[in-house]
Amino acid sequence: MFGFLKEKLSKVVKSISEKIEKKPPIEKKIEVEKEVKKEDKKGVIKKVLEKVTKKVLEKKISDKDLDEITQDLEFSLLEADVAFEVTEKIKEDLKKNLVGKEVKRGQVKDLVVKTFKDSLSEILNVPPIDLKEIVKKKKPSLLLFLGFNGSGKTTSLAKVANYLKKNGFSCVLAAGDSFRSAAIEQLEEHGRRLDVNVIKHTYGADSAAVIFDAMKHAQARGIDVVLADTAGRPHTDKNLMDELKKVCRVNNPDLKILVIDSLVGNDAVPQAKMFDEAVGVDAVMFTKVDVNEKGGAILSVAKTLKKPILFLGIGQDYSCIKTFKPEEFIENVM
Ligand SMILES: Nc1nc2c(ncn2[C@@H]2O[C@H](COP(=O)(O)OP(=O)(O)O)[C@@H](O)[C@H]2O)c(=O)[nH]1
Ligand SMILES: [Mg+2]
Incomplete structure (x- = not known):
């Protein structure tokens, strides 16, 4: 790597x-x-x-x-x-x-x-976070996945749901991407494979309302974690950024996870800055690390945002996530 x-x-x-x-x-x-x-x-x-x-x-x-x-x-x-x-x-x-x-x-x-x-x-010295500790604190906890189009939000959400399930937490998925065609079906397919419920509305529905319903569903059934998908958006699109702000205002997520495709290279920093300024990013997940040997974007985003890197996406399977450890990264590259 x-x-x-x-x-x-x-x-x-x-x-x-x-x-x-x-x-x-x-x-x-x-x-x-x-x-x-x-x-x-x-x-x-x-x-x-x-x-x-x-x-x-x-x-x-x-x-x-x-x-x-x-x-x-x-x-x-x-x-x-x-x-x-x-x-x-x-x-x-x-x-x-x-x-x-x-x-x-x-x-x-x-x-x-x-x-x-x-x-x-x-x-890379930012206080690390432990996802298991965060979701233990509040029931249900809301994890919101945000980022650019195609960065790997939906796939990462499914990987994290699988990780949480394996660690004994019950989950429900919220189809907050009601914008891109087939986004709801893609999430439902993950739900079927992971044996996790998916709360959805129709296409064009208000993303904030879908996530709100998923939280109510989780509360009623004693589910531990809601993992909410959102539509991919260019960080420069004001309307979509405003929609994301609304999602956060209405649902107050416990963890806003910015998903960054490591292949975007030097665009990672402006992306990170814009999302952070709009809604405040709590943690970052880098995807497609398996097909990108560069790794510099991780350093650049860590220095700019000073937010913990939660996981690296290292493939397409559910098991392909890796906890990011700064010492390991340094040993790897030096
Ligand atoms: N190789 C590789 N592909 C990934 C990884 N994460 C996501 N992908 C792929 O990237 C593409 C876009 O992912 P998707 O989750 O739909 O992105 P979204 O638009 O942000 O929701 C899909 O083909 C995924 O299989 C990863 O860590 N490694
Ligand atoms: Mg998606």
Whole structure:
């Protein structure tokens, strides 16, 4: 997973480390204690410590050096969908950690790798959420799936319903997408396969009302979780965004999950920003990670939204969701 991002990062680390290593080292003298053997009057050999001066070769990195060697970093990472803001942060961290530092020959790469890992870890450092704990708190809980057309909302909703069922929670699905043709049938098919009820109205119905009915149904039957589908919308479509605001106002979801297709690359950030500004995103789910090796969009969205990444979609089957773990992601790409 994320092979492309890994390739780009390792190329950048290698090029920075090599360029620093190539700089002529400064010779520095340091005092060290050395064990020497001495014979005393009786001819007995004794071990004593003496101070000796040792020469070491060090690299001192200047601001100018780093500017020169990070020029291609931006372009390389952009190819892996890493947004400008993320690259800038990585550059700043490199400066903070390397400029003026005296680094021993052969140890530059380790320091560069450590700096990269720390930067990524800081970017991904948002308080995690535990879905099971959230749905345990309120009955019924409402999970709302939102996002761009075709991002994988309906599929992800079905995967999450399957995950919750497997963890002992009862579920009902709300056909909140009454807009796209066949959207209701698609959800009903998932309902049949998962053996979960689907609450629907007709096409063209008010999405907020469908979800409201599903909540009433769940309340009456003691169901734990309502998973509500919504129509896909371009984040730039004002009417559809207003409809989404209404859905939230009427139903007050417990978790608004923004579903992002990882294949959209650099468009992930503007999408995330617009949905967050419109209704406030609580968590993000990235889909189609199985067919996208880039992975940079995850870093870009995490840095922009500072919201937890709940799951990664890694295939078309119900079981193809993976809990996102920042440490695992970093180990994967570094
Ligand atoms: N390979 C892959 N395909 C996915 C994943 N998630 C969704 N899809 C596919 O993406 C397409 C659109 O999904 P859908 O759930 O209908 O998107 P929606 O319009 O946002 O509801 C479908 O063909 C899904 O099978 C994923 O994680 N991996
Ligand atoms: Mg859909």
